[in-house]
Amino acid sequence: MVSCNIRCQPLLDVRQNSRASGPRAAHQVASATGTAERPRADVAPGQVADWPQLAQDLDSKSPLEIIDHALATFGDEVAIAFSGAEDIAVIEYAHLTGRPFRVFSLDTGRLDKETYELFDRVEKHYSIQIEYTFPDAQETMDLVRAKGMFSFYEDGHQECCRVRKVRPLRRQLKTLKAWITGQRRDQSPGTRASVAVVEVDPAFEGTSGGPGSLVKYNPLAGMTGKETWNFLRVMDVPVNELHSKGYVSIGCQPCTRPVLPNQHEREGRWWWEDAGGKECGLHSGNVSAGSAEQDGEAGAERDLWPEGKVQALSREELSSLASAESRKQATMVVLYAPWCQFSQAMEESYNELAEQYAARGSDVRIAKFQADTDRQFSTKTFGLQTFPTLVMLPRSTSGYIKYPSERRDVETLDLWIKSVAGR
Structure with a gap:
């Protein structure tokens, strides 16, 4: 001692x-x-x-x-x-x-x-x-x-x-x-x-x-x-x-x-x-209550953002958006896993972000996609490596922009959306 x-x-x-x-x-x-x-x-x-x-x-x-x-x-x-x-x-x-x-x-x-x-x-x-x-x-x-x-x-x-x-x-x-x-x-x-x-x-x-x-x-x-x-x-x-x-x-x-x-x-x-x-x-x-060397997908019993202004996207909807050469509105998507504590930690801030954008009548959609149910699609389409991954699908253009920062508070996410979506 x-x-x-x-x-x-x-x-x-x-x-x-x-x-x-x-x-x-x-x-x-x-x-x-x-x-x-x-x-x-x-x-x-x-x-x-x-x-x-x-x-x-x-x-x-x-x-x-x-x-x-x-x-x-x-x-x-x-x-x-x-x-x-x-x-x-x-x-x-x-x-x-x-x-x-x-x-x-x-x-x-x-x-x-x-x-x-x-x-x-x-x-x-x-x-x-x-x-x-x-x-x-x-x-x-x-x-x-x-x-x-x-x-x-x-x-x-x-x-x-x-x-x-x-x-x-x-x-x-x-x-x-x-x-x-x-x-x-x-x-x-x-x-x-x-x-x-x-x-x-x-x-x-x-x-x-x-x-x-x-x-x-x-x-x-x-x-x-x-x-x-x-x-x-x-x-x-x-x-x-x-x-x-x-x-x-x-x-x-x-x-x-x-x-x-x-x-x-x-x-x-x-x-x-x-x-x-x-x-x-x-x-x-x-990250999880499991092993330090496993990511433990035995999941949470509830989904994230079950209510509120965060819009759930199906694979078909997201695939269509991802492949579109031109979009009518910009869409911010979180690729998440409900069992992942990284994803759980940003639930409140992301929900607040969606409510703010809805309240101000913005045409930027705040959305989610449960990526652990189809990792192959998420990895191929958006380069998913870890949960959560945030991507922006800009308006009037093709492709996507990956959010690069660890900061997932409302203010930082809002500033980033404005810088890439102009809204």
């Missing part, structure tokens, strides 16, 4: 003296010890608490309170996953609780020099030792010998991430009862919009093994990027030097690049791939 015995104070003293600011900053905590009735950590997590209810109870709490709950509940059997980017905020909050805490990091062997330098500075700043986890040497060697150093540019990042990140993470988590991540809902509106502040991990297993054996805390889920950076600046903590060079979301060196003004932060990751698939597998619970 790693302790933070240099700068720590008891939690109540920290609250009185914290200089942090912002709506979720440390000094606003009222009672970190009274957030919820804590389950016993010596019993399987799925049996000791109503975790969905606890998630609701903690959702309005500060990150400090949420992390304090995790550390008080699980002690040295919970650890912080640190990737070298904004996860430093999680470490700082853990430090502010005054409790001992553990930190682990996945060293994929492909990280930037600046990331390794940050690891060293963090260890010295908090007087801790990060527990490094590495990919299996033989498995990594077999992959590189068979496919080369940069196979992910040709066949997608999933295989490399599975070898260098997912499987090492799986081994690490098997030694824990809970883990703490730095996920935020605004990091990727298409894939992380519904991240809970605490949940029974649907994808990975803990010490006791089996479903429900691991709890996952996401204490920054409700924070925005602006709030997080305000906290980091005020607390004057070490940050990755790559942030000053235009990098926002930081991963492995070959798969990360700076983002341009007004680009979403996740667009700097795996930029050569379709925007909808940018989850490396570490948080595959965001």
Whole structure:
């Protein structure tokens, strides 16, 4: 277990003296010890608490309170996953609780020099030792010998991430009862919009093994990027030097690049791939309750957008629109799967978009097509790779335009439609 015995104070003293600011900053905590009735950590997590209810109870709490709950509940059997980017905020909050805490990091062997330098500075700043986890040497060697150093540019990042990140993470988590991540809902509106502040991990297993054996805390889920950076600046903590060079979301060196003004932060990751698939597998619970290495089509019981202004298109209607040389109106279509949480996450915003266009009398139609029922058609016609995929069928022209961004909020979708449809 790693302790933070240099700068720590008891939690109540920290609250009185914290200089942090912002709506979720440390000094606003009222009672970190009274957030919820804590389950016993010596019993399987799925049996000791109503975790969905606890998630609701903690959702309005500060990150400090949420992390304090995790550390008080699980002690040295919970650890912080640190990737070298904004996860430093999680470490700082853990430090502010005054409790001992553990930190682990996945060293994929492909990280930037600046990331390794940050690891060293963090260890010295908090007087801790990060527990490094590495990919299996033989498995990594077999992959590189068979496919080369940069196979992910040709066949997608999933295989490399599975070898260098997912499987090492799986081994690490098997030694824990809970883990703490730095996920935020605004990091990727298409894939992380519904991240809970605490949940029974649907994808990975803990010490006791089996479903429900691991709890996952996401204490920054409700924070925005602006709030997080305000906290980091005020607390004057070490940050990755790559942030000053235009990098926002930081991963492995070959798969990360700076983002341009007004680009979403996740667009700097795996930029050569379709925007909808940018989850490396570490948080595959965001996608489904199934395996981290399967997309689990055993589906939801209800369809998406069953009512409202989003128009359902049959295959025949969509095929006719796709092949038309000229169209009477522009049509925005989401190719979705009702079981896919990426698709579920955009249900509210897409429905609101359709209502706005209907209210203003626009001739742009907002539509949907359940593409998992006919993937071959969707792939051949629209290049479907992941769910959801958004395409525009412009008015008075042939072909289609694929929506390239991970941002699926109403404002961004509206701006994009206006830029390509002129309405």
